[in-house]
Amino acid sequence: MGSSFYVSADHEKAGPWAFTGDQVTASVRRHWPDATVSSAFEGFLEIVADVEPGRPAELSFNLRHGVFGFEDRGSPVGPLTVIYTVLNDLAPQVPVAWWIDYDVDLQPLDLAGGLDAFIASFPA
Structure with missing residues (x-):
């Protein structure tokens, strides 16, 4: 059984994100017009977006808790690219943290350093 990863605002350093599900949908579709984003x-x-050719990024956004989630199925680059892009659009100044489903030890993600730094700060 695979694990799941979660990404949210770092609540120890900042409050929750202030954006809505509609804003997430608009951001995803602006960057990946062929992406599918389900209704709530x-x-x-x-969310399913072709970030890498032939390897769609599959992830979810929990509207109530403001948390992105994706399963540990190979490379995390696709889902992290979508998350980074949406956060860079909607909450670029809010500190970000990630955790794995079996260990809620929050780890920081580097949103300020660009996409490559964001992905590199996710060691899973």
Whole structure:
């Protein structure tokens, strides 16, 4: 059974993100016009975007808690690219943290250093 990764605002350093699900949807579709973003279902948006050719990024956004999530299925580059892009659009100054489902030890992600630094700060 695979693990899941989660990304949210770092609540120890900042409050929750102030953007809405509609803003997440608009950001994803602005950058990946062929992406699919589900209507809110049970408090989640399901996102599929072709970030890497032939390897769609699949992730979700929990509307209630303001948390992105994705499964540990190979390279995290696709989902992290979508998350970085949305956060860079909607909350570029808010500190970001990630954790894995079996260990809620928050780890920082470097949003300020650009996409490559953001991905490199995610060692999973």
